[in-house]
Amino acid sequence: GAVVSQHPSWVICKSGTSVKIECRSLDFQATTMFWYRQFPKQSLMLMATSNEGSKATYEQGVEKDKFLINHASLTLSTLTVTSAHPEDSSFYICSATRTGYFYEQYFGPGTRLTVT
Amino acid sequence: AQSVTQLDSQVPVFEEAPVELRCNYSSSVSVYLFWYVQYPNQGLQLLLKYLSGSTLVKGINGFEAEFNKSQTSFHLRKPSVHISDTAEYFCAVSGSDYKLSFGAGTTVTVRA
Numbered sequence: 001g002a003v004v005s006q007h008p009s010w011v012i013c014k015s016g017t018s019v020k021i022e023c024r025s026l027d028f029q030a031t032t033m034f035w036y037r038q039f040p041k042q043s044l045m046l047m048a049t050s051n052e053g054s055k056a057t058y059e060q061g062v063e064k065d066k067f068l069i070n071h072a073s074l075t076l077s078t079l080t081v082t083s084a085h086p087e088d089s090s091f092y093i094c095s096a097t098r099t100g101y102f103y104e105q106y107f108g109p110g111t112r113l114t115v116t
Numbered sequence: 117a118q119s120v121t122q123l124d125s126q127v128p129v130f131e132e133a134p135v136e137l138r139c140n141y142s143s144s145v146s147v148y149l150f151w152y153v154q155y156p157n158q159g160l161q162l163l164l165k166y167l168s169g170s171t172l173v174k175g176i177n178g179f180e181a182e183f184n185k186s187q188t189s190f191h192l193r194k195p196s197v198h199i200s201d202t203a204e205y206f207c208a209v210s211g212s213d214y215k216l217s218f219g220a221g222t223t224v225t226v227r228a
Contacts, residue, residue: 109159
């Protein structure tokens with residue numbers, strides 16, 4: 001149980017375009033989802049926290065207008081990278097917590113974004 | 117705010133040998149501690165977690181960790197590794213806000 005999926009698993013887009021990444025909890029309801037980015041050979045950095053039905057909370061230094069997060073239901077959160085540039089190329093990973101079990105996060109498989 | 121420091125960036129080890137990955141944390145309040153494993157181009161898989169109670173925590177795949185409050189450490193151990201244990205390992209800490217702060221990671225390479 002507690003499976004989280006991401007779609008797409010990898011995406012290539014041209015500079016200036018936008019790309020949407022989906023994060024789904026498949027077998028549980030996720031009140032809270034988190035979005036991370038990971039550069040090669042580096043650790044995960046938290047970008048934002050999204051709660052179902054409310055605005056996302058962004059970490060310091062993360063541009064909220066560039067990384068749009070929508071948590072429209074208890075099983076789906078989306079991250080849209082707007083006007084992507086090569087420096088946005090990264091591995092984006094989401095996680096979700098089960099309602100009432102906030103201390104444990106279940107991670108998705110990640111999405112590799114390459115901006116050309 | 118809490119943070120973790122993983123003391124070893126790379127750990128080479130021979131198959132069937134023991135391994136220890138070191139993690140120290142800093143926090144002024146109660147913490148939750150985790151070890152995750154990441155295989156290439158994949159997400160993170162939870163190995164084990166410490167929330168409260170017994171300081172010796174057993175996880176999946178034969179891993180265990182010991183929470184030491186006086187030394188603010190949470191070291192991960194496995195008595196005998198396999199080739200399949202080759203991966204990146206992350207120590208993480210969270211507090212009352214449930215946000216995870218990750219260490220820089222330790223690359224474990226198991227050689228035959």
